Amino acid sequence: MQKWKWMFGAFAVFSMLTLNAGAQDFPKGSINYWNPFNPGGEVDIAARAMQPYLEKNLGVPIVVNYFPGAGGALCWSKLAAAKPDGYTVGGFSIPHIILQPMFMKDVAFKTEDFVIVSIVEYTPIGLAVKKDFKVNTVREFIEYAKANPGKISCGGVGKFSGHHFATLQFMKLTGTNLNYATFTGTSQVQTAILGGHIDASFTNSTLLVTSRDQIKVLAVGSPERMPQLPDVPTFKELDLEFYPRIARGVMVPKAVPREIQVRLEKAFLDTTSKPEFKVKMEQGGFVPQVMGIADSHKYLEAETKLLNKLIQDYNLLQPTK
């Protein structure tokens, strides 16, 4: 019995020592990283890839918590109300944080409630169909969709998210009518399309890359062909001016003191500029970015302008839907 106590004690001391090493003013304890989506999704993978570097840089553990729901709105609503002491950071997705406050009922956050510390990566969105679906190109897909309006089920994550918006944009551009099915995380979309339960999906390049042998990737929304998917045409090549993508990174409630924001920014920039990190992300199908607070906000503004223009031009997204 004594041995157990000794081991407990030794272990406790060991943990406390590891955790206290390198304690300065901030951070003094573990930092919570809130993930607005399910385990295994893009935010999760990016977070885990960054975790060791961040922990080394900041000297404290990073604890990932999951708050999936409503395409991220749940997590962001909570984040807006979280204590602005820098110990809670959240993953985010653009355009979700722009579109959701605009169009969702009851949502408890606004885009301006946050300060983006860093944009870490973006994933172009591409169109994929399940393996036994009888189309092989985007042209054929559009024809099939026109012949069967509302019949093709198209999965995506969340409402007023990047996927949803991409689907709507595509429908307007090509004059088709697709049936959008809302899932709570990319892993769910992945199982659904692999198992043939949905016909198609506008989804992230990460899924397209990891599952490319089990689904048919028809096109991708990057300006040029992605190196991870050399045989997949871009929408641009097919005469569709369509560049859907989702940018992700980390943000904090805006009331967090400036010095803490900068400290966090430094940690993330140091992490994302490491070559090994970049390589890992590219392998997974991401397009890694190194952007600090200023750059990220410039991007946010640019995207907001672009989205507003698209919404106006195409009369997308009536509220209450």
Place this chain on the structure above:
Amino acid sequence: MDLTHYILLGAQTLFTPTNILFCFIGVLMGTLVGVLPGLGPTAAIALLLPNTFHVSPVSAIIMLAGIYYGAMYGGSTTSILVNIPGEAASVITCLDGYQMALKGRAGPALGIAAFGSFIAGTISVLGLMLVAPPLAKFALAFGPAEYFSLMLMGIVILIYLAAGSMLKALMMGIFGLLIGTIGMDAISGTQRLTFGILELCDGVGLIPAIMGLFGVAEVIANVEQAIRTDVITTKVKNLLPNLQDWKDSFWPIIRGSFLGFFIGVLPGPAPVISSFSSYAIEKKLSKTPEKFGTGMIQGVAGPESANNAATGGAFIPLFTLGIPANSVIAVLLGAFMIHGIQPGPMLISKYPDLFWGTIMSMYLGNAMLLILNLPLIGLWVQVLKVPYPILFPLILLFCLVGVFSLNFSQVEVALMIGFGVFGYLARKFKFEMAPLVLALVIGPMMENNLRLSLIISQGSPWVFIKHPISAAFIFITLALLISPVVPWIGRRRKKLQEKVEGEKV
């Protein structure tokens, strides 16, 4: 390369001092975490993960797997001793496990839970070794329609758990479903019944509900009685299951293991579903179903094996598809990625030492759990000897801290107290708690899948019958609903016949 070679490879990877130590730490932390409610495995992993970065991925995964198994086992300890489930999967163990403890048979209950879990773990590891890829395909065949039907069947199975009236159990179940709708809707983002309270946004927490319904309510119900000097009426005799216990438990363990393993392959609350399905099956197959709920060892052996086997099955989607079944396994996924390993269909062939090392570690983890916990049974049983007037405040404290430490929310503690009141009254009115809690777990998933299925099928409810697997579940559900009524119809007919013919048939 044949199987024995792989096993040796795995064993070689495993039996290094570092790895054995990691396995041990994982299992220890896991059990501790499982016993203390509210501290999920994720928290334990968060504490320990930093220490794994400078060691190999295999060691990290070995430790994490240990935590996972340990937590599963720890949860059942409190279920048996004080009727407080450590997590949702252990709710079922309370039903008969606690009754056994009251009869002085806490030792055999704990013992059979340990042994059953070990055997189940072994079977699931074997399963993992032999049938991982085909099973992955099986998991893929489950889409929204299949999930909905499975969950619906699950809810109906719940009524079979009832020791008392089935109608009342079903009512509690539906009530649980309704409570599950509170919060921000996952699909549209609308707030439902949250009254602007932020904590309710992601729904009524499971832990406050469990702690309230099982912990607080139980204590209050006990406190109501006159002074109890002993919770245990008879002396605690044997600490281990005897031969009769083994005979009774053998088939439940085997059945539970296989059931749990297959259900575990499906992402989602697999341990919960497998544990109560196992209970229902054992009750159905038993020659004395009415004794379930009074301390039948089958009611502990089956479910405990099932939920441990499900834990093993949950690794399959990770290894074959790269899809984590829950947040604990997602951490494993992260560990893979950090070490540059891309999970997916190619994982097993590209990194055989990782796969086989993990398999062997799971086996070792199971064995360690058994060795670790058996001597502790004697210690745990001592807890019951503490006089109740002193024990019950500690139990309440346990519940309070457990709930508070989840999200540091007074709202959740208040919820727990509210559930405590409700649970206490429900006991008085002879309503059962388990269906409500289990419906609370399954409800949200069921609703999402229902809506998804309808969206995809454009509103056609026939989609649930068109898919063969889903149709099978619906059929079973209907059969389960109708079967209690059939004998009733039969009896009435008999009575009618007697009346008409004026004599006994």
Place this chain on the structure above:
Amino acid sequence: MGKAQNYNRIAALFFLFIGVFFALYARTVEIGTFTEPGPGFMPFFGGLTLAGMSVALLLRTFIRKMAELGSSFFPQKDSWKRVVAVFLALIAYNLVLQHLGFTLTTLFFIFFLVKFIFPQSLRRTLIVAILSALGARLLFINFLETQLPKGFLGF
């Protein structure tokens, strides 16, 4: 007409109320259609089902004869005092925790329950209360590093 009838009737009425409540509430959040089920879909149908079953239960109490249950609601005359006391203690703990801090609140809580519910001697109460408070503190705050509140006294 035994007590069991009454219990079931009260319960049935309670659940009927809940069922109807959810069904009505569902109408304020979109129920949606079968093609596009909204947030109110499940609450509506669930509420209706519950209401239906409550009615069934209520009817059953009139049709079938049931056994007598215990004579009164509380086993002993003064049981209710203990029940209420424990609930009040729990509520008090929740309210006071942030102000007094974990260790002190726990101390008072345990002391109160041990001394007043099933009264133990003062000496025993003090020993148990102090040991529990300190032990809990060591376990949760020091070893497991859970962030439990420190009161205005600083610990």
